[in-house]
Amino acid sequence: MAGISRRRFLTNTAALSAVGAVPRWVRAAPEASVSTRRFVVRTDSEIGKIRPELHGQFVEHLGSCIYGGIWVGKDSPIANVGGYRKQMVDYLKELGVPVLRWPGGCFADDYHWQEGIGPVKQRPRRPNLNWGNVIDDNSFGTHEFVGLCRLIGAEPYLAGNVGSGTPTELREWVEYCNFPSGTTLSDLRAANGSPEPFRVRYWGVGNESWGCGGDMRPEHYGDLYRQFSVYLKTFGGTKPFLIASGPSGDDVRWTRGLLDTLQGGLPNGLSMHYYTGGEQVATKFDREHMNKQLAIFAKVEQAIVHQRQVIDGYHRGDQVGLILDEWGVWDQIPEEDEAKRGQLWQQSTMRSGVAAGLGLNLFNRQADKLLMCNIAQMVNVLQSLLITDGPEGKECVRTTTYYAFQLFKAHRDRMAVRVEGDDTSPRGLSVSASKDEGSVVLSFVNPSADAALHVDAALHDRSAKSATATILHDADLNACNSFDTPNRIVPKPHPVRIEGASVLMELPPLSVATVEVKTASL
Ligand code: AHR
Numbered sequence: 001m002a003g004i005s006r007r008r009f010l011t012n013t014a015a016l017s018a019v020g021a022v023p024r025w026v027r028a029a030p031e032a033s034v035s036t037r038r039f040v041v042r043t044d045s046e047i048g049k050i051r052p053e054l055h056g057q058f059v060e061h062l063g064s065c066i067y068g069g070i071w072v073g074k075d076s077p078i079a080n081v082g083g084y085r086k087q088m089v090d091y092l093k094e095l096g097v098p099v100l101r102w103p104g105g106c107f108a109d110d111y112h113w114q115e116g117i118g119p120v121k122q123r124p125r126r127p128n129l130n131w132g133n134v135i136d137d138n139s140f141g142t143h144e145f146v147g148l149c150r151l152i153g154a155e156p157y158l159a160g161n162v163g164s165g166t167p168t169e170l171r172e173w174v175e176y177c178n179f180p181s182g183t184t185l186s187d188l189r190a191a192n193g194s195p196e197p198f199r200v201r202y203w204g205v206g207n208e209s210w211g212c213g214g215d216m217r218p219e220h221y222g223d224l225y226r227q228f229s230v231y232l233k234t235f236g237g238t239k240p241f242l243i244a245s246g247p248s249g250d251d252v253r254w255t256r257g258l259l260d261t262l263q264g265g266l267p268n269g270l271s272m273h274y275y276t277g278g279e280q281v282a283t284k285f286d287r288e289h290m291n292k293q294l295a296i297f298a299k300v301e302q303a304i305v306h307q308r309q310v311i312d313g314y315h316r317g318d319q320v321g322l323i324l325d326e327w328g329v330w331d332q333i334p335e336e337d338e339a340k341r342g343q344l345w346q347q348s349t350m351r352s353g354v355a356a357g358l359g360l361n362l363f364n365r366q367a368d369k370l371l372m373c374n375i376a377q378m379v380n381v382l383q384s385l386l387i388t389d390g391p392e393g394k395e396c397v398r399t400t401t402y403y404a405f406q407l408f409k410a411h412r413d414r415m416a417v418r419v420e421g422d423d424t425s426p427r428g429l430s431v432s433a434s435k436d437e438g439s440v441v442l443s444f445v446n447p448s449a450d451a452a453l454h455v456d457a458a459l460h461d462r463s464a465k466s467a468t469a470t471i472l473h474d475a476d477l478n479a480c481n482s483f484d485t486p487n488r489i490v491p492k493p494h495p496v497r498i499e500g501a502s503v504l505m506e507l508p509p510l511s512v513a514t515v516e517v518k519t520a521s522l
Helices: 006-019 024-028 086-095 106-110 142-152 167-178 184-191 218-230 252-262 287-312 335-341 350-365 400-411
Strands: 036-049 056-058 099-102 155-160 202-205 241-248 269-281 321-332 372-376 386-388 396-398 415-421 430-436 439-446 453-459 462-473 492-494 497-499 502-507 511-521
Touching (some): 036 430, 086 386, 086 400, 099 142, 155 167, 167 184, 218 241, 252 287, 321 350, 400 462, 453 462
Antiparallel strands (some): 439 511, 462 511
């Protein structure tokens, strides 16, 4: 155990017992019977800034994510702000969405942006080829998307069509969005209600080009990326930040094949996708399958480290931002749920909240290697932050995943620091920390369904003046915020104690906790 002596831990615990007002677990803690996890928070060992974009989101024309989810239309009986579901907007504003990716996903490579502008009634109706051939009337297009971003304060990120589109089409979308005025396309944007350029910075050049985005070999996609990127220009001072379609998981063959083909002309960002598959229905997991699924997060972390190494091996590779563009749990989805609520509609349970916490913790730990991470998806699809009971559902529920994001908000824009500890197993207690001048924020995730843990986190070089903790917890791994019990699992204040430089608390099984510690230097 580095940095804190066992004797000091025992001394601190004894001092707490002496004052009497300590929780039962602390009095019982000292020796072997209760499991204790000790950490040293190395405030002197900086990892990198935790970019708010690590808490990014993704919305796709899929199921009831857009239509009936975030977009109900101006004439809807559901309370809305200019067509956007009001309750969702309020919840998203409260959380803060740093960046939002649209329109896909697989949908992006079959999307033609010109069909989603101008008078709504004249927009063509198209089958959604990727998602059940449902008819998309294009009523949610570029203006509606950028309007949503402005409403909730998110940076827009547009995913361009490479699979079935052309360089001209994508180049014109950039011009339509960003050229200030005076060209036919920028004047068309003004005529459509937005004289000010949208100033969209993030541009995806294709999505999953190895699969639904064209089923290409990396060399072929690499050639297309080279061709497309030539035409994606800076307009009105907005330099496009180009994001190439990267690997599925840790597929090094794709990354190398692509980067070898690109040679010097590397993209600004490389998008990898890594889902955490589940073998059971979201609300019916058993412990064994939960453990199996949660263990995958260790592989996600390894993949990030590995992909970063591979990219850094290229000349100027360190300039390419690694983006985890789609992540989250993808469980088995019953047909009846999809029929009622839309394709890939999935409930978020306590297990999913733990999964979100594991993901967000690992992003903090790898903050120097990641530029952006976008969970799939924001609303009504896969590991959503917000769900409705289908497109007609009036109520919007904040899921355990929403609340896990809320707990991690305290880390945004702070410096991630290393934590040394005695629990390195893939299913062990997960921890991350960040600091600023006068405070340290710690996050813990206990993924075990049965083991309560005592945590002793010692701050290096600082003393703790005060601490407050908030926890998300339910003893039942399948518990969720449903339409009947929307507030079953919400963050709650949690007991935490400080002693000198140590932060002491108990973590029940299946919990995500954040501790905000006011500190003083020693
Ligand atoms: O998020 C659902 C789908 O998963 C996306 O459309 C695609 O990019 C990925 O395969």
